[in-house]
Amino acid sequence: MTAVVFAVLLLGAVPIALVLALTAMFYIQSSGNSVLFASYPQQLFGAIESYGLLAIPLFMLAGELMNEGGVTRRLIDLARLLVGGFRGGLAYINLVANMMMAAIIGSAASQIAIMSRAMVPAMEAEGYDRPFSAAVTAAGGLLSPILPPSMLFVLFGVMAQVPIAEMFLAGILPGLLLGVAFFLTIAVVGLVQQYPKGRWPTREEGRRALRMGLPAMAIPLIIIGGILLGLATPTESAALASLAALLLGRFLYGDLKWTMLPTVLRRTAVNAGLVIMLIAAAGVFGWVVTYERLPQLAAAWIAALTTDPFAFLLLLIGVLLLVGMIIDGIAALILVVPILLPIAQGQFGISPYQFGVVVCLTLVLGLLTPPVGAGLFIASSMTGTPPLRIFRALLPFLVASLATLVLLAWQPWLTTAFIGR
Structure with missing residues (x-):
């Protein structure tokens, strides 16, 4: 009956935080164990009693200040200096600027909104069709939850009780691999569609871009450098950024x-x-999930399907692609981690870093896939392009993302190379 209440509330468009909190309350009431109500507030507040979560508002603040302060525009000019002269130059500029922004914002939805306003009109003015321009921008948003800092990695680190700094390090190589996959996709599409060759900046334009863009690069360097060198925690890096x-x-x-x-x-x-x-409500819901021994039940079911870690991760990717299509990435992460992480570690010996990177990237693909596809609709509303036209232009990038996911599931060292374990 609790599962029915959860499904009805979820399909009834009730905010996900209320879905989780109300489902937990219904479970306690229906179980007849009213003593659990005394622990309800403790579980609610205990879920957010983590110093690491302070990084979330601070990274959000850094992104807002960057956008309002003109830092975004200077990063785009710097990206033009690096890749602007290639065929499809503005598409490469879009992607490089997205990689720079990903090292600051940490939220795919926010990044898609910011970069759609900045890049799509410029690409359209130079002869790119609008759906492709919006698709490149939306695909670039997928880098945000993988390259540090990542809001999803902060949440995963808190839930999985692994160091957030190490989760950030785990995302560096996968994020770069995904960026390379997108570069190759743009190169192929650019040749097929014969998109215009870009223009290299003049010497004076290059000097100006460097003079104004290099200070902007200080922000991602503060974040990543501080964490890599052990000079600051992710929360402190967010405050400095x-x-x-x-x-x-x-x-x-x-x-x-x-x-x-x-x-x-x-x-x-x-x-x-x-x-x-949402995190507070998920703490209560996770408590109910654990109390009902759902991880153990799920483990028994999965054990009957496979004993191979790679096969388990492929199965996980398939299931989470469906979950991500209908549930927001943060909410889905909060729902699946308490159930599936113990199985991945205990039964298959999968590193929590590999598990976290694969899960976060898979769930964020749901931002760009119907029927919910929040990122798809953000790009659509910002550019005035129908969502399905953007989705069709996105398909090569989604294929590249899936290929990267399979590679990350197959080779665990890609997520642990910078951690040393």
Whole structure:
């Protein structure tokens, strides 16, 4: 009966945080064990009692300050200097700028919204069709949950009780592999469609792009460098990145006005509050899942299907692709990790880092696939292009993403190369 209530609430478009909290309350009530209600508030607040979760609002704040402060535009100019002269140059610029932004924002949906406004009109003006322009931008958003910092990695690290800094390190090589796969996809599509050759910047334009773009690169260097060198925790790196974005936007570029700060802070607080509320509700739901021994039941079912770790991960990818199509990535992560991580580690000996990277990338593909496809609809609303036309243009990128996922499931060292274990 509890499963029925969960399904009805979920299909009834009730916010996922309320779905989880209300389902847990219904379970306690129907079980007749009302003593569990006394532990309900403790489980609710205990789920968010983690220092690592403070990184989420701070990374959101860094992204907001970057966008308002003109840092995004300078990063795009710097990307033009690196790859602008190739055939399909603006598509490469879009992708490189997305990789730079991924090292700052950590949220695929936010990145797709920001980059759609910045890149799609420019690509269309140079002769690219709008669906392809929107597809490249949306595909670039897939890098955000993989390249550090990643909001999904922060959540996974807290839930799996693994160091968030090590989760960030686990995402570096997979993120670069995905970027290379997208570069090859753009090269093939550019040749087939005969997209225009780009233009290399003049010497003066190059000097200006370097002069204004290199300070902007300080933000991802602060985040990644601080973590790699052990100088700062992810939360401290997020705070330093926010400060750097504020100083650059206000004093170097001059685009950020003090009057903008209340709006930026309010938007950050609202978005972070939604995520934290979801995590709190998931803590209670995970408690119910554990109490009902669902991980053990799922383990017994999976054991009857396969004993091979690679086959298990392929099965997991297939299931999570379906889950990601109908449930938001954060919510899906919160639902599946308590059930499947113990199975992956205990029964198949899979590293939590490999499991986390595969799960996060698989779930975020749901952003770009119907019927829910939040990222698809964000790109559509920002560009005025029908979602299905963007989806058709996205198919080569989705195939490249799936190929990368299979490679990550097959070769565990790709996720542990920078961790040393």
